[in-house]
Amino acid sequence: MAFHDTLRDFQRSQQSLLCIGLDTDQAKLPGTLSGRPDAVLEFNRQIIEATHDLVCAYKINLAFYELLGEQCWSLVRETLALIPEGIITIGDGKRGDIGNTSAYYARALREGYGFMASTVNPYMGTDAVGPFLQDPDHGVFILALTSNAGARDFQHLRTRTGPLYEVVVRKARGWNTRGNCGLVVGATRPHQLRRIRQLAPSMPILVPGIGAQGGDLRRAVRYGCDRYGEMGIFTASRSVLYASSGADYASKARAAALALRDEINTLRGLR
C-alpha cells in the first residue's frame, strides 16, 4: 500500500494527527533515570508506553542518537521495536547526496534502521531524493520551509517562479508519482503553510515546531491539513518529553500529548 494510504488509514483509525519527536537528550533525562546505562532506551520505553494510543507517528531525529556514538544503531533499532505495529515511524535525518550515495542513505534508513518514512534535504535535487522514493511504502518528507530562523537565508529567496520553497514544493509534487512523497513545513510559518497547502492539496505535510519552538497550533492545523482535515502531521518533542523532570515524567508526557491530540482534533472539527 502506498505510504499516503497507510498514513490516512492510520490517522483515521487512531483519530490523531499528533507526532511525538523522540529527540531524547541525555542531559535532560529525569533524575530517576540517572546513572542507568539504559537510561535513554528506558526513557523512550516509558514515553512510548504512555503515549502510543495518542499518536499517529513517532519521529526520531538521528542527531540525538549519533551523538551517543556506538550506541546509536542499537538504540534506534530497539526504540523502533518498542513502537506498536501500525504507528508511522519517521527517520528524521535530513539526508541527501549524489544519487549512488543517497541510495545508501535510503537503504540505511529504510532497511537498516527500518523506518517507515524519512526526511530528505532537497538541495542536491532529483537524484538525491530519488532513491528514497523508490519504494511506494516508504514515505519521503522533503524539507520545504523549515521552522528555524535560518530558513530565511535561502528558502525565502525569490526566483522567477516564486520563493525557493515554492519551487521545492512544485518539484516535490512531480516527485510524488508513487503516492509516497510529502513535505516538511514549520509551524512557525503559518502564512506560507497555507500557500503550500494550496500548491499541494493532498500531500502529507509534516509540521514540526508546535511545542517548544512556539508555532501557532491553531493556524498550523487549519492550514496544514488537507480538505478532509487529515494528512497534516503535527510534531512536538521537548514540550512532551520534558513536560516534567520528575519521576512523573511519563504521566506528564501523556497529559501533554493528550492535550495536544485533543486540541488538534478540536481545531480540525473532529470533536
Add this chain to the structure above:
Amino acid sequence: MAFHDTLRDFQRSQQSLLCIGLDTDQAKLPGTLSGRPDAVLEFNRQIIEATHDLVCAYKINLAFYELLGEQCWSLVRETLALIPEGIITIGDGKRGDIGNTSAYYARALREGYGFMASTVNPYMGTDAVGPFLQDPDHGVFILALTSNAGARDFQHLRTRTGPLYEVVVRKARGWNTRGNCGLVVGATRPHQLRRIRQLAPSMPILVPGIGAQGGDLRRAVRYGCDRYGEMGIFTASRSVLYASSGADYASKARAAALALRDEINTLRGLR
C-alpha cells in the same frame, strides 16, 4: 590554529592537493578480502598505507558506513585511527538541522567521530551551519554547487542577486569569521567553479568528481586553486579505490593516486 592555516601548511609540506574518498563499498571489495569480517577496515588500512604520503586529506562519506549498521561507529573511528597525524580528515555527512539539533551533529562529527572537518548542507541557513563553525580548528565545507545532475534543480535557480549557489557562496564568505569555512563545488562545473573562486578567492574549495564522475581535472585545478595554486582539495574515490579488483588493489590504488597527485601538481605549475 585556524583550519585554513592547518590546511595550507599541510598542503605545502605534503606537496599534494589530492584527497581520497574512503567511500568503501562492501559490494566492490576485491575477492581476496571476501569472507573476512574485517574486510572494510582491512581494505581501508591497505589503501591508507599505500597512499598516505600522496594526499592532503581523506574524506569519509558516512552513507557508506551507515549502511553497515552497528559497525558504522567503530569502523569510522578505527579508520580514522589508521590515518597518520597531520592529514586532514573530512567527515562527509552533508548534515544540517535547526540550531540546537545541528549542534548535536557537529559534536558527533567533531568530538564523537573525531573528524577535522565536515561537509554541511546550507538549505536550512545560518543556525544550521553555525554549530559546525564554532571551533576554528574544525573546517566546514558548505555545499555550494554539487557534482550531480540534480544540482540543476535548485542550485542554478536565478535569484535577484545571481544563481542560488552564488548566494550560498556569498553567505559562506560571511560565515568565515574564524578562518575555517570552505565550499564544495563539483569538478563537473568548471565554468561555475571559476566564478566561485572569483567570489571567494581565499576559501578552501573541496572539489569532488574528478574520477569516476568524469570532471575535467585541468579546469578543476586551474579554477579551483587560489592564486598561490593551493586551497583546492581534489577528491577521487572510486577511480582510486577500485583501480584494480584483484589482489594488487593497494598498489594499483597507489599508482592511480600518484598519477593524480602528479597531474594536479603539474597543472598548478609545481613541477
